[in-house]
Amino acid sequence: MLEKIVVTDAVRALRPDFAVLAMAARGLVNGPGDAESRVWLTAAALEADPDDAHVLAWREAYRAFGAKPNRTRPSVDALLRRADKLPSISRVVDAYNAVSVEYALPIGGEDLDHYAGAAVLTVADGTETFGEDEPPVAGEVVWRDDIGVTCRRWNWRQGVRTRITEDTRDALFLLERLEPYPLERLHAAGEALATRLRAIAPDVEIEGRLIT
Template sequence: MIDDIWVDDAVTALRPDFAVLVVCAYGLRNGPSDDRSRQWLADAAAGAVPPDDERIEAWRSAYRAFGAKPQRTRPSVDALVRRLPLPEINLVVDAYNAVSVRHGLPIGGEDLRRYRGTARLVRAAGDEPSEEALGEPAIGEVVWRDDEGVTCRRWNWRQCVRTRITEETADALFLLERLEPLSIPALHAAGEDLAGMLSAIAPDIRIESRLLG
């Protein structure tokens, strides 16, 4: 799975500075939010990047480049830092949301067992199958998708229900997305932070990672 994930050249042409750290975690034991994950969320909120941080502004600029209005459909990390304290979802989602606001980058979390074929980041042709709640992507919009359809619209704005991480998720895909000025070493540091939290949830977890871009 991890070796097959790809980013289309049209996305790279739009933002040559884009990179994504792909992290696959196998053998999760997810569950409801608990005192430990609540502390992760509280600590992350206390150390969260501000909404005017240059790392978040880079994502607003990227949204404008493909025709989206970031004030209406915000990049995921922008939306999270504006709704502090962070909501409790479940152990795994709490972990990656905490990493997102602390490191100032968008992170997507997907249930690998609900994927159909290969994950890829493309610019939409406008005819991609999409859940009704997501709406249809505009031509040229940046979307994550698999063989069944769109899994996340507007790069990292809104995820589909089909691949969402739930308390039953055992194998997961995480997409840690980077634009300058976030450095590649900082991207890897965020990945290590996430891996540590996932290992705290499931000590015998198996983790693989790969950098694209």
């Protein structure tokens, strides 16, 4: 699955500095948020920096494809602004939200059992579907699979169809980076996420691929 992930030329032309660390985790045992996952969120909030240079880079990227980042914020921007009030959702979601806040990094999570084909980051042509929600507009950067869009405006809003739930066993995580974010920090975030996933499910199998 990881080898088939595609970042199209249209996206590369928009942001040649884009890179994504894709991680597949198989054999997860999710469940409601617990004391440990809430500690992850609390500790991450202490590290939150809404003015991190990476947040500014994502705002610029949104403006480049016509989005207004003050209206539809990049996911990491939205998380950092409410880092001290993040609700506990589930153990796995808490894990990647905590890493996102601590490392000022957009992270998406997808349920592979509800995914169809490969993940593709592309520019929408306006004909795509987004479940029952409002579809993307032409020119918008989106993640999609063979059925339709899985996340609108790069990492702004995830679709319901592939959302991670308490029943999720196999998941895809997308850790997205723009300059000046160091690749070393990106890999460190991936290790931090893997550590938390193993705390949740010691037998989980994790593999990763850096796409630059």
